[in-house]
Amino acid sequence: MDKKIRILIAKPGLDGHDRGAKVIARALRDAGMEVIYTGLRQTPEMIAEAALQEDVDAVGLSILSGAHLTLLPRVVSCLAARGLDDVLVFVGGIIPDEDVAPLKEAGVAAVFGPGTNTDHVVEFIRGQFQTA
Amino acid sequence: MANSRLPEAIPALVDRALQGDRRALSRLISRVENGGVEAWSALALIYPRTGQAQIVGVTGAPGTGKSTLVSELAKHTRRHHPEITVGIVAVDPTSPFSGGAVLGDRIRMRDLSGDAGVFIRSMATRGSLGGLARATTDVVKVLDAAGFQLILIETVGAGQSEIDIARTADTVIVVEAPGLGDEVQAIKAGILEIADVLVVNKADRDGVQSTVNALHTMIDLGKAPTSVLHHGHLTTIAAPLDAPTDRWRPPILKTIASESTGIAEVLDAMAQHCAYLSDHPEGQQRAKVRAAIELETILREALLQRLLDRIGPAELNRTIEQVAARAIDPYSAAQQLLS
Numbered sequence: 001m002d003k004k005i006r007i008l009i010a011k012p013g014l015d016g017h018d019r020g021a022k023v024i025a026r027a028l029r030d031a032g033m034e035v036i037y038t039g040l041r042q043t044p045e046m047i048a049e050a051a052l053q054e055d056v057d058a059v060g061l062s063i064l065s066g067a068h069l070t071l072l073p074r075v076v077s078c079l080a081a082r083g084l085d086d087v088l089v090f091v092g093g094i095i096p097d098e099d100v101a102p103l104k105e106a107g108v109a110a111v112f113g114p115g116t117n118t119d120h121v122v123e124f125i126r127g128q129f130q131t132a
Numbered sequence: 133m134a135n136s137r138l139p140e141a142i143p144a145l146v147d148r149a150l151q152g153d154r155r156a157l158s159r160l161i162s163r164v165e166n167g168g169v170e171a172w173s174a175l176a177l178i179y180p181r182t183g184q185a186q187i188v189g190v191t192g193a194p195g196t197g198k199s200t201l202v203s204e205l206a207k208h209t210r211r212h213h214p215e216i217t218v219g220i221v222a223v224d225p226t227s228p229f230s231g232g233a234v235l236g237d238r239i240r241m242r243d244l245s246g247d248a249g250v251f252i253r254s255m256a257t258r259g260s261l262g263g264l265a266r267a268t269t270d271v272v273k274v275l276d277a278a279g280f281q282l283i284l285i286e287t288v289g290a291g292q293s294e295i296d297i298a299r300t301a302d303t304v305i306v307v308e309a310p311g312l313g314d315e316v317q318a319i320k321a322g323i324l325e326i327a328d329v330l331v332v333n334k335a336d337r338d339g340v341q342s343t344v345n346a347l348h349t350m351i352d353l354g355k356a357p358t359s360v361l362h363h364g365h366l367t368t369i370a371a372p373l374d375a376p377t378d379r380w381r382p383p384i385l386k387t388i389a390s391e392s393t394g395i396a397e398v399l400d401a402m403a404q405h406c407a408y409l410s411d412h413p414e415g416q417q418r419a420k421v422r423a424a425i426e427l428e429t430i431l432r433e434a435l436l437q438r439l440l441d442r443i444g445p446a447e448l449n450r451t452i453e454q455v456a457a458r459a460i461d462p463y464s465a466a467q468q469l470l471s
Contacts, residue, residue, distance in 0.1 A: 003166055004231075004232075004256070004258075006162075025234050026234065028232065029227060029230060029232035029233060029234045030227070030229075030230045030232060031230065031232060032230045032231040032232045033232050034226075034232060034233045034235060034256050035232065035233065035234045035235065036235045036236075036238060036254050037234055037235065037236045037238070037239065038238045038239060038242070039236075039238070039239035039242065042242075045245075045246065046242070046245040046246065049245055049246070050238060050245065050252075052154060052155060052158055053154070053158055053251055053252055053253055054158070054253065054254060055158040055159055055161065055162045082154075082155060083155050084155070
């Protein structure tokens with residue numbers, strides 16, 4: 001049985017820099033995962049709908065605009081509204097330390113700041129999904 | 133797994149997917165994609181509901197604009213025929229080194245998001261080399277059974293020999309772009325031979341006319357007039373074909389998909405080809421060839437699995453080591469395992 005970890009990488013909101021998202025997409029690919037990359041300027045509804053259609057195990061969000069406290073909880077609630085409350089949500093980008101706790105409370109499983117080693121992200125995701 | 137809930141039983145999942153539950157549909161697609169006995173049981177259940185959709189493949193070299201064209205075909209269809217629902221399967225390659233993949237076709241399909249009449253699924257090839265994933269045909273069946281009337285399949289960026297799409301789609305659109313090759317490329321064997329509709333995309337670029345001319349020459353050479361018996365009535369074809377026989381002659385159409393130019397003409401050609409296949413004996417011949425290939429593929433997989441189960445990993449490994457050490461040749465080793 002060939003069960004692959006499938007991950008949606010998306011950029012919610014309006015900032016136009018997707019280098020970080022692409023670096024993570026590439027690192028997850030090199031770790032043997034299937035990464036669906038949706039590109040820039042996605043609304044929470046678009047992200048949740050793509051997660052549903054692609055049957056992903058996790059959604060990784062890259063956000064640099066400062067709108068994370070507005071957008072990320074909305075992504076989580078849009079996922080839940082589609083019955084995807086078991087999908088892991090993690091975020092990377094510029095997130096001030098004091099915002100990490102409220103994001104986790106809102107259902108974000110992990111927050112990765114600038115300078116995070118991609119191996120660390122890969123290990124985190126593997127840890128969540130490894131069966132044995 | 134974080135998805136710690138037990139996987140739903142296939143019959144219940146199939147029921148919900150066929151009743152329009154998109155979450156169930158998505159999960160069913162994954163189970164079918166992952167293959168094995170479970171996938172076969174699901175496919176056996178849905179099979180009676182398949183055969184309704186118009187299945188169109190879009191193939192061509194990387195960068196010719198396949199994703200954008202697929203997106204435009206879906207958008208145009210939804211705008212002018214809102215009653216027609218559209219399923220899209222977009223295939224991108226799996227890395228042969230890591231087994232991972234980046235599936236990026238949705239980037240060009242963002243205009244379709246928010247439309248509940250469209251369902252897009254990205255697939256990685258998972259080691260398959262023919263331009264599709266091994267399970268693409270099966271995933272298309274799931275969408276067909278779920279009631280999507282038009283199913284568009286986008287292959288990986290294909291060069292000359294990735295022609296699996298011809299065994300899956302009713303109509304194959306080959307997308308070219310100006311400046312990608314000379315006339316010799318056009319007469320080589322390969323994907324041009326499987327084209328039912330040829331699209332020269334990016335038609336605002338230099339060299340578009342020479343690309344069109346090269347394709348015309350290729351078709352004139354390739355589809356020499358052959359006498360074909362006139363079966364039944366061909367009069368229902370929407371537009372007259374100027375081919376010298378009643379065989380389909382691939383039209384060559386120019387598009388600028390990024391500006392939505394020429395899309396209606398491609399949809400017209402798709403409809404004409406669909407009508408041709410239903411009226412012309414070639415349609416039935418194709419269906420038979422496809423069934424034969426599909427059955428053979430399933431048999432091959434099933435027989436191999438049965439054989440490997442019987443041999444067991446220990447004996448298989450022992451034999452592999454003998455072959456690697458050149459203690460026995462692979463042909464005799466295979467005969468031994470079979471006997």
